[in-house]
Each structure stands twice: as structure tokens, then as C-alpha cells.
Amino acid sequence: MVTREALLNAIADRDYSLASEIVIRQSPKKLTINNPGGFQKGVTLENIITINSTPRSGLLSEVLLKTGLVERSGQGIDKIYSISLAQGKPAPDYSNSDLFQVSLSLDGRVTDKAFYLFIKNASKNLAEDQQLSVHDIIALAKVRDSHLAGISTSVIQNLESKNLINRTGSGNSQRYALGKLYQDLINIPLKVGNYTTTEVATVIGLLAKRGITRMGEIVEGFSGRLTRDQVKFLVEKLVQDKIINKMGKGNTTGYFISGQFDIKDNPVAKVEAYLVNKYSG
16 A cells, blocks of 8 residues: 555656656665655645645646546645555655655565554544544654654543543653553564564564474473474464475474575564564555
């Protein structure tokens, strides 16, 4: 969804008086879209979310609207921000934009699983007419990161009324923090699909260190926190989800991390991000 909105934005808002092409660069962790022509007059990095944007090509925007590719003109950046942050990913990065191009970088890593689940659970508990707006989600991310500049008083009051943020102190010492729903998530092992993140970290960390590992060694890695049957169930689920593979039979069976995860580059984080995305529905 985010990639689609970013591409539609690039098509609708590029400067067609320039001969340059839209350039898309993709890597396993990041997608960058460079769009000919800088920000339109009045648009800056600071107000890109709040300003009412006018498409460069009204006719093209109307075509995209009538074909159902966009819901309304000017909504794309709102969606790009709100969906990225709500999925626990870093905010979209427009910082490399200049007078000649708009450059958008999207980081595909889930860097805050607890925040993703926090937004998801909050949305489940809110009535349809009380769902979080893009400004609410951005404000919650800023509160999480202790960067409160630019958050309007009305948004703060709205989030307080929903018990999504708490206020401490008064006057110059006044501070805000995400509410109990988030604090509970960061203080307990996160449940993702059939797993908790601590269980996954134990298995993947062990396999990354030892390579092909037998069941008995994996059981020992849990130091009695799980029974052998519980570890066996966990390992078989990881095999079914193609996160780890097994080879051999009977007592010679060994387990190793699937080739889709690079064991040289933080495989635990990669597997956890994969599981969050897999079970995000």
C-alpha cells in the first residue's frame, strides 16, 4: 500500500516540463523514489503533512481519481506517513529532496514491533468514528521518541481522552508518554502468531551461532524455561513457516536457519520483522 501511494504520488506530482525520468532504487531494506521537480511552492519538509497540496497536473490527478487508483487528491502523503509509522517502521524520509527533485526513501524494517501492536490494538478498541488519523499516529510516534514539537493542543487532548498518552509533571517539567497499552507491550515478550519474540530469539540466536543444531541442544538453550515437548512444538512451527529448515532423520536430525535470512546480519531481528509482517493481518 505504501509503495503504491508513493508511486502514484510520483506520477501525479512530477514536473512534466523536465525531461528527467522517475528513478526507483530498491534494496532489501529500502526503497527510494526520485521524482523530477522539487516541492511545489509553499511546501517544505516541515509542513509536508499539514499543507493543502495542489497537484501539478489537475487532469492527471482527476484521471487517477476517477479510475479509483486514488481516493482523493492530496491524500497520498498522509497515507505514506500513517501506514509506515503504524507498521512500526521509520517515518518516510524526504530529507534528500532539493530544488530539482523530490526524493522519498522508505525503510522496510520493522523497528518497533511494540508500537505496531499498540496502534493495531488501539484501533480495535476505538469506534469507527474515533479511529486514529494520520496526525494522531504521527503525534504518538513523536511522544514515543520524546519529540513533541509541532503537535497541536487539540491532538494532544484527543489522545489523552482516549488514554493513549499520559501526562506527568506540570509547567516546564510537564512530559507526555505513551499509555499503559504500549508500556505493557514493551515490558512483556511480544506474541506474534504462534510465537513469542523471546522464544524466536532463543532458537534463531542458537542456530546462528552453531549452524546445524540438534533438538537436544536447542532444548538445552532454553535452560529449563520450556519443556522438551514445548521446544519441539516451537521448532516444528518454525519449520512449517519456513523460517528454519531441517535435515536428517531420527536422532541425526539437525536444524538450521532458512537461506532467506542472512545469518551474518542480525538474523534475529530479520526473523522477528518477518513474523510481524506475516501475522499483521
